[in-house]
Amino acid sequence: MSKQDSKRLRLARCVMVLGASSGAGKSWLATALCRHYANQGLKVAPFKAQNMSNNARVVAGLAASDTETGAAEMGTEMGEIGSAQYFQALAARAVPDVRMNPLLLKPEADTRSQAVLLGRASAQLTALPWRERGAVAWPHIAAALDALRAENDVLVIEGAGSPAEINLMPRDIVNMRVARHAGARCLLVADVDRGGAFAHLYGTWALLPKADRALISGFVLNKFRGDAALLAPAPQQLECLTGVPTVATIAMQRQHGLPEEDGVFDDRCAPPGSGHAGAPPLTVAVIAWPRLSNLDEFQPLKNVPGLRLVWARAPAQLQGADWIVLPGSKATASDLAWLRAQGLDAAITAHARAGGRVLGICGGLQMLGAELRDPHGVESGGPGGDSGNSSSVPGLGLLPLATTFAPRKTVRRVCCRFGAVSGPWAALSGVQASGYEIHCGQTAPHPALAARGEMARELMAGMAWQNAAGNVLGVYLHGLFEDPAVLRALFGARARPLDEVFERLAAVVADSFAPGFLQELIQEP
The missing domain is CATH 3.40.50.880 (Class I glutamine amidotransferase (GATase) domain)
Known part of the structure; x- marks a missing residue:
């Protein structure tokens, strides 16, 4: 039942998508989950604490006085967020705003990125050494996260890179620190097409502190080609080692219709049969x-x-x-x-x-x-x-x-x-x-x-x-x-209408996850 027209008695349930590596499919899966939960009649919003990308979109910004305090009042000025969160908001049928990606890092050179805080370029944050940025940015990130939780039924949160980068853990502001703050139930995704997926999943789980391991609700094998029955008995063995079940095997989705988050598109002609017969492309x-x-x-x-x-x-x-x-x-x-x-x-x-x-x-x-x-x-x-x-x-x-x-x-x-x-x-x-x-x-x-x-x-x-x-x-x-x-x-x-793309993604995840699992993720403990 939708909570949109009733008084909200609790904060949104949070589902977080983590990756065993970059490129595992976090953005794709988070987008699909946004539409899946929105289709249940729930009020849904996406969130990613920090994104590093030069792909940005213009969205609603905070009131001028609130960018420094982290308050939630929306203003009339516009701001920037990463493109992935923009499309996730559309998938969730939500109006995109800067709180959905409070910190955006836009690389300008190999050793320099512009920091965009709550939608606006921040000269102060950009000038800080990397190791000092987290302490300044975290209060804004936490305030944005709390505000979105207060306004929605479900938050679909995307991590960045891998949560097991042990050199980054003490200053983490995007992965497990967010998961702990939100009490999120986490999915850990691996790209099985690359090979080594089970090692990626186990190694990531093993490097996490014990309290953070407890937040991992399921493993997801993404980009699988072939007969899923051939994976056995590896998922069962992995569960014996970790106590975490493999809850989905998602088939390779070619030409799914979402823009690429970071990489350059492949260079190939349109599919056979498209265009006019005999005419060069x-x-x-x-x-x-x-x-x-x-x-x-x-x-x-x-x-x-x-x-x-x-x-x-x-x-x-x-x-x-x-x-x-x-x-x-x-x-x-x-x-x-x-x-x-x-x-x-x-x-x-x-x-x-x-x-x-x-x-x-x-x-x-x-x-x-x-x-x-x-x-x-x-x-x-x-x-x-x-x-x-x-x-x-x-x-x-x-x-x-x-x-x-x-x-x-x-x-x-x-x-x-x-x-x-x-x-x-x-x-x-x-x-x-x-x-x-x-x-x-x-x-x-x-x-x-x-x-x-x-x-x-x-x-x-x-x-x-x-x-x-x-x-x-x-x-x-x-x-x-x-x-x-x-x-x-x-x-x-x-x-191709975006709504058609989102609906297809939602159908894929509904068919790929264990029956009832996605609903269990958002139930009260």
């Missing part, structure tokens, strides 16, 4: 630079019939591409330097000069311009920062624009309409698109080029421009390919 090459961000927004392209998605890190991988896409970047100047070091800049320029389509999104748009200015050291990590960039570097020069980076970040949801678009992108003319902005730079016509009469055509005020020939397009709008109207205009394609 449309090849879209996305530049995969080191600090690529928001790659999850390209997931819909994998589902477009007759489209081949390529992730390019070398000029040879751009050969035969119909489109070249410059995606978002968490370190635009650094990734631009990498682009030049690989020789990709010349390949992109040659493609554009020959009339080929080029699309830049956010950081990609900034690179397409003539100049990137960084007077405050936002991109370079300050004067003498590790990117080695001066306060001004030339862009690719394919759009007569200049970008100036400033400390204040633009974070907002956007719904806007394209103006009259010319050339190869003309199908976007008049199309209304919804998405989000996450960027520090502000882009405008380059003064010196404008004085010579070189102007980009502005298609959305401060948001989108194209060159005179019409084949080079730059936009600040993330989520372009997630908008059904854009997909119809560009490809005549229909996106």
Whole structure:
């Protein structure tokens, strides 16, 4: 029975998904559980204390005065959370907000990450040594967790990496400390497709303190291919060693429809039979630079019939591409330097000069311009920062624009309409698109080029421009390919509805777990 319309007499029951390793399938399973429990008529919310990812979404933020206190009052400003928790909230039929991922770490270099606390970039937390961050962040994390527990029937919590990283345990703020605080019943997931899954499960369990072992309610074998009967007698032997049953064996789920959390998509053509018979596929090459961000927004392209998605890190991988896409970047100047070091800049320029389509999104748009200015050291990590960039570097020069980076970040949801678009992108003319902005730079016509009469055509005020020939397009709008109207205009394609994806995930977990087990997880002790 739903508690949504009655007075809540207890805190939400918490189910936590832990991984025996990174990539075990925690995000996938947590998303599926969010929809499973929501389908029971329960009020459900996701939670992940700390996420490290450059894939972020814009969601409801806290009131300005509450970001320091950790209070739960929601404000009108927007904030950032990891994409995984955004999709988990949608699966739970909940409105995503910053409390669902109170700490987001966005890597800017191998040794530096921007800390986003309760949806807002925190210069104070970013400047702290890693070992000192937990003490500052934990009160905010605990307050967000407590607030969500007070408002919901079930919380589905995702851990990070492995809970048995013994070098990290004393400063843990994302795995077993969260489980203890929430009184969570934990599932430990292993990727059986990699091999060594039983050793991963046993080793993780064995390295946990005795009190934390007691929180493990079941083992889950994920990504299994073949006859599950062949696993015997290993699950029984593992239970004899640990006292923990193996409660689910989940078959490998290919093309499940969720965006990837961290990895780059595989490079392959659309499935056989898609597209028009005899017609070569449309090849879209996305530049995969080191600090690529928001790659999850390209997931819909994998589902477009007759489209081949390529992730390019070398000029040879751009050969035969119909489109070249410059995606978002968490370190635009650094990734631009990498682009030049690989020789990709010349390949992109040659493609554009020959009339080929080029699309830049956010950081990609900034690179397409003539100049990137960084007077405050936002991109370079300050004067003498590790990117080695001066306060001004030339862009690719394919759009007569200049970008100036400033400390204040633009974070907002956007719904806007394209103006009259010319050339190869003309199908976007008049199309209304919804998405989000996450960027520090502000882009405008380059003064010196404008004085010579070189102007980009502005298609959305401060948001989108194209060159005179019409084949080079730059936009600040993330989520372009997630908008059904854009997909119809560009490809005549229909996106697979997310609700359909979530329902299928829920059906998979319902069929994979031992009968009644998922309901037992949320019962009172």
